[in-house]
Amino acid sequence: MGEFCIGIDLGGTFIKVALLDAALTVRARRQVETPAECGAEGVIEAMAGAAEELLHHRAASSGRVLGVGIGSPGPLDLDAGVVIGMPNIPGFQNVPLRDRLAERLSLPAVLENDANAAALGEYRAGSGQGLRHMVLLTLGTGVGSGIVIDGRLVHGAHGMGAEIGHLIVEPGGEPCGCGQRGCLERYASATYLADYARRLIEQEGRPSSLRELLATGGEITSKDVAEARRAGDALAVEVWDRAVYHLAVGCVSICRVLDPEMIVLGGGLAKAGEELLGPLRAHFERLHWKLAEPKTTLALASLGNDAGVIGAGCVAWEHFGRQH
Amino acid sequence: MGEFCIGIDLGGTFIKVALLDAALTVRARRQVETPAECGAEGVIEAMAGAAEELLHHRAASSGRVLGVGIGSPGPLDLDAGVVIGMPNIPGFQNVPLRDRLAERLSLPAVLENDANAAALGEYRAGSGQGLRHMVLLTLGTGVGSGIVIDGRLVHGAHGMGAEIGHLIVEPGGEPCGCGQRGCLERYASATYLADYARRLIEQEGRPSSLRELLATGGEITSKDVAEARRAGDALAVEVWDRAVYHLAVGCVSICRVLDPEMIVLGGGLAKAGEELLGPLRAHFERLHWKLAEPKTTLALASLGNDAGVIGAGCVAWEHFGRQH
Known part of the structure; x- marks a missing residue:
């Protein structure tokens, strides 16, 4: 029974999600368009929906998902897990993105700057x-x-x-x-x-x-x-x-x-x-x-355009994995 | 019975030594001129001599000295504890300064770049x-x-x-x-x-x-x-x-x-x-x-000109102190 973490990369155009095993190998992934019209609620719902699909993936459902890492544009308040603003996505002001997703997915979550997440991705898996x-x-x-x-x-x-x-x-x-x-x-x-x-x-x-x-x-x-x-x-x-x-x-x-x-x-x-x-x-x-x-x-x-989502998964592993 | 560390700041003009207690307070200090004529041996002897005076200080002799931190100009090989060269002090090429002092003083020693030591001094005590x-x-x-x-x-x-x-x-x-x-x-x-x-x-x-x-x-x-x-x-x-x-x-x-x-x-x-x-x-x-x-x-x-020697003592505390 394996352990997994989920990475979510929130971009202006796409939301990417990936299921990473302990070796940081991507076991499943999804990509959806970032909803342009429905404000923060729509975006959070799209992120949660994509992540839920991974939770129902056979690897994840036969094992245990430890947590979710979110890579997001900013500015962010990392300690509070809050998106202060987002130039490319209207309606995203002072949104407690981390806690909203954690609640929605019933999993612990951690928020990270998208560029930092990508750096950790290249460092751990690239x-x-x-x-x-x-x-x-x-x-x-x-x-x-x-x-x-x-x-x-x-x-x-x-x-x-x-x-x-x-x-x-x-x-x-x-x-x-x-x-x-x-x-x-x-x-x-x-x-x-x-x-x-x-x-x-x-x-x-x-x-x-x-x-x-x-x-x-x-x-x-x-x-x-x-x-x-x-x-x-x-x-x-x-x-x-x-x-x-x-x-x-x-x-x-x-x-x-x-x-x-x-x-x-x-x-x-x-x-x-x-x-x-x-x-x-x-x-x-x-x-x-x-x-x-x-x-x-x-x-x-x-890692190309996957650095962000893999990195977000790495952030989750750093926070919720036992050996890390 | 207190615990102490010794900091040694090797400068082109002066060698400074200080005895730091666990609160990073200077309990004793000495300063001697850096010998210009006797090469590395003379400098090491002067450093050791000044440090020994501190070991005989009543605070130190009634307690326990955990180790010695050395702040030195470079370039240095920190891992090896070696001074690769020293522009201002002739005869200092590939000298295992850390181990020489450790042996001479029968105490564990650690080598650090002088500017880094000063930074740690200001950070911990300045x-x-x-x-x-x-x-x-x-x-x-x-x-x-x-x-x-x-x-x-x-x-x-x-x-x-x-x-x-x-x-x-x-x-x-x-x-x-x-x-x-x-x-x-x-x-x-x-x-x-x-x-x-x-x-x-x-x-x-x-x-x-x-x-x-x-x-x-x-x-x-x-x-x-x-x-x-x-x-x-x-x-x-x-x-x-x-x-x-x-x-x-x-x-x-x-x-x-x-x-x-x-x-x-x-x-x-x-x-x-x-x-x-x-x-x-x-x-x-x-x-x-x-x-x-x-x-x-x-x-x-x-800390003025004492940043280096206090910082060298802080480096020793980081390495040899229990809580650090």
Whole structure:
């Protein structure tokens, strides 16, 4: 008779749930669309419904489910298990998500920031397996991050730690939505990388093969920039290099503060694989101090879009599992 | 019958030793000059001699001494207890300092980086008492640092963590001895602040009341800059503000990564007290994100030059004390 935990990843588009055994193997999973219309109640009901399906799965029903881990966008009050607000899901203000789900499922639950959950997922079941210290950077719409030190997530004193997307990598630089200037996120997220290409073309009239995309009413994505770069487009080369350079500055600073074994890169931009890693390593080695060879490995995330839900399950195992 | 630990702070100029009781109160202390001539053997003998005096102190001899904590400059191999090298003390290459002292004193010993020891000192017995997460920045010859998370020092995977003096706060900026550019240390240490004033006067011919000091063959110190600033010297105002601005950039980035309750400032520059803290807080609040009010307190260290030796004693208590 096995023991299991359930992970729930609440995203703006999808709710993912997974049943994890003690080896952190996914034994069953479900995915439903995040209801856009019914406010917090609808979302909680969809989450509970998906989780219940897993409870009725034969593995779970022949064993014992110890608890539920929830990965959620924030800001969150982790101690209270409350979602303070959620930019992408209307009606989610001060919702005691943890206790509502615990009650609904008759299982203990724990709430975690989605980026932290993903970091724990990569650490326990992905690229960071077997390490002591790991940092995850998710290069997507913004730059999300999670820090694991000796197996424990870093939350900070006010739940605002591990926000490496807002590390200042260019003082006085690009204004960020957070109110700072020069945040890593403004240079190295997939969204802002593409946005920078668009600005150079539209506002500065720079020539580029990407201009056509804009002229036909389309939008430039980081994937378009990567492709144009591969084809030798000078603007795309410059835009890509600017992002990678600032990412390297951030990685060096992470090494100086935390000295992790590995910095794991996920999110849309990391889909470029070696096209990201190669230039990144070159900048990183150049910018890195010379007191010792770089010892921190830069690597790609391996769980892809499942890092969040697997990580949420790992959070549950950490809280409700006996050996953990 | 009380229990005690001994802290030893190995500095380039002085060796300090202290006997700490379980409340981390200093019950006895000694200070001797660091022998300059006799290599590692002479230094170890001086350390052991000073520690032995404490062992014969009446408090210690009526109780029990549990162990010795050693705070040392590095680089160090902490696990092996070995000093790999020591820039300021010739003859210190690959010296098993921990085991040599343990054998000499017939007591268990533990080796720690001096900046980390000082951070633990401030955390347990200084400005950081009662907190969970704290960062110490020592603004002296360079910028030393220590990070405490949930009562534990951050060492990193390769013993190179908590080197916040080499956080990049100005990409492409001033070249640092470490081989990087734009390190916090190159802007916010007492030494480099004074050096910047000298460069502006000597190389750029800028007018300043500090010029006289240089003309008479003297050197400019950060204290001179602080005094000239107070007297309204425009160059001193600019030099001070440049250092404080970059220190604020570093403090904001520390908050984004670690979100500590407090960043504690020590070292020569921190002797300026409110003259440092006032402008620093202003820059910090301006540069800080607007998603929430700054919650991390910027404060002065309270143990002064004793942070290292008290911290070394705290390290011993953590390792050899029963409750710790």
